[in-house]
Amino acid sequence: MKVYRKSISVSAAVVASTIFLAASAAAFIVHTNDTLYLSWSGESNVSYKVEHKLEMDGIAWSNASPAIIGTGEMVLHPVTNSVGEPFPKQAFFRLDKNYPDAAGSSIQDMLTPVFYSALTNAPFRAEVNRFAYYAGREQFHHPLENPAGEVPSFSAPGWGEFGATKPVRGDPQSYHPASDLYVSSGETNVQLYAAHSGVISVYRDADKYRHYLAISKDLVDVDGVVVGKLSTLYAHIDLDLDEADGLLMNGQTVAKGDLVSQNLYSGTMGGPHLHFEIRYYRAADTGEEEFYGGPLYSEPSSGPWLYGYWDPQVGYGFAHPGNHGLVF
Ligand SMILES: [Zn+2]
Numbered sequence: 001m002k003v004y005r006k007s008i009s010v011s012a013a014v015v016a017s018t019i020f021l022a023a024s025a026a027a028f029i030v031h032t033n034d035t036l037y038l039s040w041s042g043e044s045n046v047s048y049k050v051e052h053k054l055e056m057d058g059i060a061w062s063n064a065s066p067a068i069i070g071t072g073e074m075v076l077h078p079v080t081n082s083v084g085e086p087f088p089k090q091a092f093f094r095l096d097k098n099y100p101d102a103a104g105s106s107i108q109d110m111l112t113p114v115f116y117s118a119l120t121n122a123p124f125r126a127e128v129n130r131f132a133y134y135a136g137r138e139q140f141h142h143p144l145e146n147p148a149g150e151v152p153s154f155s156a157p158g159w160g161e162f163g164a165t166k167p168v169r170g171d172p173q174s175y176h177p178a179s180d181l182y183v184s185s186g187e188t189n190v191q192l193y194a195a196h197s198g199v200i201s202v203y204r205d206a207d208k209y210r211h212y213l214a215i216s217k218d219l220v221d222v223d224g225v226v227v228g229k230l231s232t233l234y235a236h237i238d239l240d241l242d243e244a245d246g247l248l249m250n251g252q253t254v255a256k257g258d259l260v261s262q263n264l265y266s267g268t269m270g271g272p273h274l275h276f277e278i279r280y281y282r283a284a285d286t287g288e289e290e291f292y293g294g295p296l297y298s299e300p301s302s303g304p305w306l307y308g309y310w311d312p313q314v315g316y317g318f319a320h321p322g323n324h325g326l327v328f
Pocket of ligand 1: 176178179180275276
């Protein structure tokens with residue numbers, strides 16, 4: 001709930017015209033020659049409830065308006081009193097935004113039993129709903145698509161698809177929250193492009209992935225508040241060869257579609273391929289962005305992160321590429 005306060009200067013000379021007083025990026029108090037009202041340009045599919053009070057109303061907030069989806073208006077008060085004097089001088093209003101429930105969205109693969117049981121934990125559920133709303137609007141660039149719009153012939157075998165179970169290090173039921181993309185030619189000189197803008201936040205060797213890099217991006221709401229973060233991870237690559245080629249990406253800022261690697265690792269089991277992973281992170285969590293590299297798939301990483309899904313303790317989850325417009 002965000003509270004806005006606005007001082008209003010109403011004189012006989014200006015009352016006749018319409019005046020917009022910016023109160024936030026999305027909401028305005030407007031007064032015309034006879035009415036003071038609130039007008040907001042809402043985001044699609046987001047519902048808004050508005051409460052208000054004027055200086056003469058004391059401390060009580062008005063009853064909330066009915067929830068309005070998207071853009072709306074709400075009459076606050078006549079702009080003059082019974083004897084024609086302008087008032088009020090100050091108006092306060094608060095907008096309560098409710099994002100669509102993620103359980104009914106195309107992004108529900110990020111959700112977990114913890115989310116579904118969170119009916120009694122409304123703040124957590126609201127936080128995830130808000131995150132899912134902004135995450136779901138991110139459309140990614142295909143990591144194999146070159147600047148000419150060409151994608152080499154590739155395959156994603158069933159056992160390597162997102163969400164498939166895959167035998168990993170003796171655990172036949174290990175979950176594979178990623179997509180494995182095999183370029184049909186089998187060559188290792190394969191150019192990989194940033195799925196989205198961001199910063200190369202991870203660039204390292206790891207037990208499980210061998211060399212990999214990750215691009216991270218904050219998700220920001222309409223008021224400029226960071227609501228979470230997403231990362232894409234590009235694994236089984238050869239950073240030594242990339243660096244020999246002059247491609248030094250560690251810490252670099254990249255734009256969507258920028259080249260980030262051009263060497264798959266030749267020694268990967270099953271043949272050279274890109275292991276492409278999408279992760280979501282809660283804004284509320286702190287700590288190192290660490291990707292797990294322990295002896296088993298389910299081993300916790302170092303730092304506070306645990307392998308798993310989105311819940312208040314774990315803090316991150318995995319995304320299906322289809323959530324971001326990618327079809328593998
Ligand atoms: Zn994989």
